[in-house]
Amino acid sequence: GNSVTQMEGPVTLSEEAFLTINCTYTATGYPSLFWYVQYPGEGLQLLLKATKADDKGSNKGFEATYRKETTSFHLEKGSVQVSDSAVYFCALTLNPSGSARQLTFGSGTQLTVLP
């Protein structure tokens, strides 16, 4: 079956530090890959996505590159801020069943950024 494995947290960094959250996947086929972010007390929001190999998704200073050869989609940011403190989820979806895209999520990584 399909699965997503994320770096276990929690991760604690100082402001302006470099962030990497590792994500690898197993899928039968060619998935689209996503990073979602969940701020305290809120639902999930799409952070970035990539739909094919070597695509780079980027948003709000975060980046992730779809690496088919290593089945990875690691999240990076060069300089984190306190406001980036949240839970980050890696996810994938395969070809839709009808028009529905079923997402498979990783377990999430809690990030805390200290001032």
Added chain:
Amino acid sequence: NAGVTQTPKFQVLKTGQSMTLQCAQDMNHNSMYWYRQDPGMGLRLIYYSASEGTTDKGEVPNGYNVSRLNKREFSLRLESAAPSQTSVYFCASSGGRTDTQYFGPGTRLTVL
């Protein structure tokens, strides 16, 4: 533009009680989903509806039923709640050519 809304935000039930979680979206999306979020396990799909009038089981459907009332609304029902159903429940929707799912704020359910 409200996006995806869910009611209630919090609920406490006793074992064996029933309840319905409501979800509505105003983005004219065809597809809607129900997930549960448990610590250390990410989100798991309970049921989904690819389009109005259709529903299908996800990864963890046991103990739940759903109704796609119309294009906007997708409800999740617990007929006889169990402590194992204590969780945070999220509704989501998607549509058009994008893979992106849009999530509601969640319902935190505790079953005693």
